[in-house]
Amino acid sequence: MTTNTARDAATAASGLGQAGRGGGTSVLLQDLTRVFGSTRALDGLSIEIAPGELLALLGPSGCGKTTALRIVAGFETADAGTVLVDGKDMSSVPASRRDMGMVFQSYSLFPNMPALDNVAFGLRMRKMGGSERRKRAAELLDMVGLAPQARQYPHQLSGGQQQRVALARALAVEPRVLLLDEPLSALDAKVRLQLREQIRTLQQRLGTTTLFVTHDQEEALSMADRVGVMSKGKQEQIAAPDELYEHPATAFVAEFVGVMNRIPGELQGSGSVTALGSTVPVRGPVPADTEVDVLVRPEGPTMQVVENGNGIVTTRTFLGSVTRVGVLLDGDVAVQVDKPSSEAAALAPGASVSLSLPGQPVLVASRRPAPS
Amino acid sequence: MAAVTSPRRREPLPIWRWVILLLAGAFFLIPLLVAFRFAGIKSFGSVLSQSGFTSSLSLSLRLAVVTTLITVILMLPTAVYVHLRLPKVRRVLEGITILPIVIPPVVLIVGVLQIAPGSLKSTPYLLALEYVILAMPFAYRAIDAGLRALDLKTVVEAASSLGAGWVTTLWRVVLPNLATALLSAVVLTVALVLGEYTMASLALFQTFPVWIYVNSQTSGQVSVAASLLSRFVTWVLLMAITVLGTRQQRRIGGGAVNLFTVARQETRGGA
Numbered sequence: 301m302t303t304n305t306a307r308d309a310a311t312a313a314s315g316l317g318q319a320g321r322g323g324g325t326s327v328l329l330q331d332l333t334r335v336f337g338s339t340r341a342l343d344g345l346s347i348e349i350a351p352g353e354l355l356a357l358l359g360p361s362g363c364g365k366t367t368a369l370r371i372v373a374g375f376e377t378a379d380a381g382t383v384l385v386d387g388k389d390m391s392s393v394p395a396s397r398r399d400m401g402m403v404f405q406s407y408s409l410f411p412n413m414p415a416l417d418n419v420a421f422g423l424r425m426r427k428m429g430g431s432e433r434r435k436r437a438a439e440l441l442d443m444v445g446l447a448p449q450a451r452q453y454p455h456q457l458s459g460g461q462q463q464r465v466a467l468a469r470a471l472a473v474e475p476r477v478l479l480l481d482e483p484l485s486a487l488d489a490k491v492r493l494q495l496r497e498q499i500r501t502l503q504q505r506l507g508t509t510t511l512f513v514t515h516d517q518e519e520a521l522s523m524a525d526r527v528g529v530m531s532k533g534k535q536e537q538i539a540a541p542d543e544l545y546e547h548p549a550t551a552f553v554a555e556f557v558g559v560m561n562r563i564p565g566e567l568q569g570s571g572s573v574t575a576l577g578s579t580v581p582v583r584g585p586v587p588a589d590t591e592v593d594v595l596v597r598p599e600g601p602t603m604q605v606v607e608n609g610n611g612i613v614t615t616r617t618f619l620g621s622v623t624r625v626g627v628l629l630d631g632d633v634a635v636q637v638d639k640p641s642s643e644a645a646a647l648a649p650g651a652s653v654s655l656s657l658p659g660q661p662v663l664v665a666s667r668r669p670a671p672s
Numbered sequence: 673m674a675a676v677t678s679p680r681r682r683e684p685l686p687i688w689r690w691v692i693l694l695l696a697g698a699f700f701l702i703p704l705l706v707a708f709r710f711a712g713i714k715s716f717g718s719v720l721s722q723s724g725f726t727s728s729l730s731l732s733l734r735l736a737v738v739t740t741l742i743t744v745i746l747m748l749p750t751a752v753y754v755h756l757r758l759p760k761v762r763r764v765l766e767g768i769t770i771l772p773i774v775i776p777p778v779v780l781i782v783g784v785l786q787i788a789p790g791s792l793k794s795t796p797y798l799l800a801l802e803y804v805i806l807a808m809p810f811a812y813r814a815i816d817a818g819l820r821a822l823d824l825k826t827v828v829e830a831a832s833s834l835g836a837g838w839v840t841t842l843w844r845v846v847l848p849n850l851a852t853a854l855l856s857a858v859v860l861t862v863a864l865v866l867g868e869y870t871m872a873s874l875a876l877f878q879t880f881p882v883w884i885y886v887n888s889q890t891s892g893q894v895s896v897a898a899s900l901l902s903r904f905v906t907w908v909l910l911m912a913i914t915v916l917g918t919r920q921q922r923r924i925g926g927g928a929v930n931l932f933t934v935a936r937q938e939t940r941g942g943a
């Protein structure tokens with residue numbers, strides 16, 4: 301099903317004959333700052349979105365990602381900083397003249413218009429003639445696989461269908477920039493997955509520069525060319541998904557993206573840290589204390605079944621090709637370790653294991669107080 | 673053999689529902705029947721020829737139109753603006769709009785008559801201004817509920833991102849979706865104006881309700897007939913508005929238009 305929809309979308313999109321519009325639009329956010337009362341929603345955020353790129357802003361709620369997107373859209377104004385689209389300052393341009401398509405988190409279709417009229421609305425605003433407008437709107441609906449629903453009103457469509465119409469509506473005007481504000485978060489898991497693929501396929505075919513805001517790391521990692529992780533109004537790291545996962549720049553990114561273990565360790569003078577009996581080099585920022593937590597992904601540590609090891613297996617969860625093993629280390633530290641399922645047979649709950657760190661450089665963070 | 677259960681099995685109406693329905697019906701209908709018998713068929717014919725009937729009825733209808741216009745023109749932009757830009761003021765506004773219910777009409781009209789300039793006191797449209805205030809609690813609430821059901825902010829932003837200016841957004845997007853709420857506001861306002869007695873009588877204007885009362889002093893039967901007629905006319909008017917409104921709303925997925933519940937059903941998501 302999923303692949304079919306994506307393929308339909310791709311075929312339809314290429315049929316529109318606007319794939320790879322020459323060059324595309326670049327967007328530059330410069331030093332954006334926005335203060336609401338006593339909270340700094342944005343604190344000097346600078347990001348560049350390359351022409352045709354899909355950039356995801358990822359972060360916990362309240363990190364300022366939506367504020368950033370709304371400033372780009374023209375619904376909010378920045379207290380300081382500028383948004384440049386193709387080098388032109390947007391601050392004096394109202395939202396209705398920015399030529400940006402937007403898909404909202406909540407259902408935003410006009411309830412009084414059938415799907416086709418919704419899609420045609422932006423074209424009507426651009427004074428396109430009636431028959432041409434309807435033809436173009438029908439093409440767009442076809443592109444998102446909803447041609448049969450053209451005459452239906454929003455309340456007759458499912459949530460996923462409504463968001464697809466909203467996407468078609470945003471794309472109908474051939475916007476210079478596409479803004480997606482958590483468009484999938486109101487949908488159930490299966491529809492979300494399907495629509496995720498569809499959005500990405502369309503975006504690549506049309507070559508529309510896209511800013512995508514989400515709190516769902518899986519969504520960001522699977523769809524975006526680059527992901528900007530935000531925390532407290534600032535950018536923590538901006539990188540390609542694999543880079544972000546494998547080489548997180550800060551402890552925040554490391555823990556926000558994917559699963560991360562914290563293992564107590566002690567900093568040595570020479571830029572290395574001792575944990576689980578081995579000493580490994582440290583990379584990234586180093587906290588002031590010597591008592592730190594070492595951050596390790598579940599696939600990081602090596603683990604052998606031994607007698608009187610430094611940990612005991614507590615749980616074992618089969619996840620397909622890998623099995624996730626919960627281990628309780630000496631000192632009541634719980635960690636998760638992934639093993640290929642073929643090697644996990646001996647790791648039954650109760651087994652004594654020995655965990656150690658591989659030689660690669662690791663990230664460290666200030667030690668988190670033990671939960672009481 | 674699989675038992676086929678019809679998806680919409682009709683639940684039998686419990687007997688007590690009928691009892692309540694009959695009791696309520698009797699409560700409302702008996703006075704009307706008695707009034708009808710008292711008036712007699714003949715007096716209905718003479719209502720039209722009674723002096724003051726046409727002028728008072730037309731005054732009430734004009735007042736209804738003017739009041740409704742002022743109410744909508746004042747309330748709609750206010751409610752929209754508050755929803756979009758001043759959400760914190762919404763509570764304050766709710767409090768203010770309920771005041772006319774708390775303050776007796778007598779107090780309002782006596783106060784107004786004290787301070788109103790003579791030119792205003794001499795025109796019946798002074799009453800329209802008063803009625804706008806009386807209708808405010810109902811009208812504002814109706815419009816407010818409609819705006820809440822719409823998710824106004826998102827819809828307005830969507831229109832704006834598609835290139836629509838303010839006027840276009842209001843006209844093409846906001847108004848059509850507030851049709852139900854506006855109809856409710858109109859229905860409530862019209863009903864209020866057609867039935868208001870205290871203010872009109874204290875301000876010495878002969879609106880239809882005042883005329884009925886004055887007439888009852890001279891010809892009881894005719895005034896009762898007139899009163900029944902006015903009730904019927906009002907009822908037909910309100911039914912027409914609700915039926916038309918509901919038909920419109922059904923098309924775009926809203927519920928029935930009725931006097932007190934105006935919130936449209938949320939458009940639902942899901943797969």
